[in-house]
Amino acid sequence: MQKIKNMFLPENIDLGQSEKYILTIRIKTNGFMFSISNPNAGKSFCLRDTTFSANDNYLDNIQRTIFDLNFLTQRFKKTNVIFVSKDYDLIPASYSDNKEKEVLYDFTHVDKVNHLSSGLIESQDIVTLFNIDQKVFEFLSRNLWTPQFYHHANLLVNLFEKRGGNENIPRMHLNFHDEFMDIICFSSGKLLHCLSYENEPINNQLYFILKLWEQYKFDQLKDFLYISGNGDKFIISRLHDYIKNIEFANAPSEIHFWSNDAQKAPLDLLSLIL
Template sequence: MFLPENIDLAYSERYNLSIRLSPNGFSFCIYCPGDPSIFHFQETGLSGKLSYIDNIKKLIFDLGFFSQTFNQVTVTVVSPFYTLVPEAYFEKKRIEELFRFNFHETNGVILTDSTLENDLRTLFNVDEEVHSFLSRNLWNPTFHHHSSILTRLFISHRGDETGKCCFADFHDKYVTIVCFSGNRLLSTNTFLATDPHDATYFIASVWEKLTFDQSTDRLFLSGNIDSQRATIDLLKKLIRRVEQVELSPKVVLTEEQKRTLPTDILAALCV
């Protein structure tokens, strides 16, 4: 496999490895926290002839270096199956009960991720075989949900906003919508949105249910915006204050990478 010449995996402990699991894809990036010039991202589609777990096993074994000792290894799970629980009501022994309350037919191991300075827990599921395999074959990995990463990013971009604001991130044929009133999180949802009218409908519905003002409240957009021009044109007809989230990653990226890399990956590169 091709890696840039400035990445020497004989010294893998210098680098961070980040793996991203989406419903129909597998991607990873390698970067060095101490050297912004070192960054590599690679995305791979999954074979329709293999199961999801067999695809992942094949990729891990074929590429061969994932089990090395990296400085940090993270796995980001992208899915619409998650629920938020306030820390005050969270009990580890009830984690499955809390998750199954919203998702009755979803299988797998239930994991947690923190949101908003540990005020909330994100509960999400991962295929049990996938989780077990990656836990065995990666160096001390931590698992995160894409919505938690986005929420932490958006709360920092909300700044001193005192009114209501909404963030919509386009990714993996989904739109993740995160809404705030001042510094209070109102809602987080991820919807399948393969049609411009789908995304517009979901965003408009959230605004209506949360009584957002189309003239004064703000809508921030991020993610794969280039593929969503029809959606954005529709939204601008409905909402007066539509803006784009501007990110400043601490690694050197091409303009194409800045436009096309998933926002949850860019968020990790901004820390």
């Protein structure tokens, strides 16, 4: 495991009063990120991250990081844990208490359920189901202060739903972060589609985007495409050949008054502290 870059916290964050701060941990298969922020003082924000060695066990990587940075186990005002993955399902909320939800999840995934978690998209009456390694879930539940677990796609749907301008105009949101691409589509305020891709070649990404645009019969001249994150220049250039209304929707305006760390934070992480 690589050392966390600049693991020292800024002077304006006083963990002697940790109850004032929100801790948000963001976990991928190959990396770990955390932010500490004061909701009453936006400039008190720091972001740190590390990458995991492919040769090490996933659980061992997480345990080592938490133990090395033992201040993460302190009592915070709120402790969030975000899991970033392409493995999730969206189901009607009415099925969320159904004992068959694990069967539903297993039916569409190669990796069977270990610990099935869920998150509500309240305005859409939809629940996100996502799988967490049972031992990882138990370790984090034991060692963090009353953590709340989220999937990154769930957070993005809630965020993008509110950021699309005229809700009557169909729209697609693309969010690029590290090796991931998320595609989220709305029409008349209704969520049509949410899917995440990981480590896909550029040409594949372009195909998936345009195929979904065609599948939902979006209009090339009237409907909107919003792009956030670090999208490849080739993809963006080609999309301009097919779609007229393309807008770039990156970090919420509030964080421009925060620290430089905030400018680098993923949108899903920011959505929990805005």
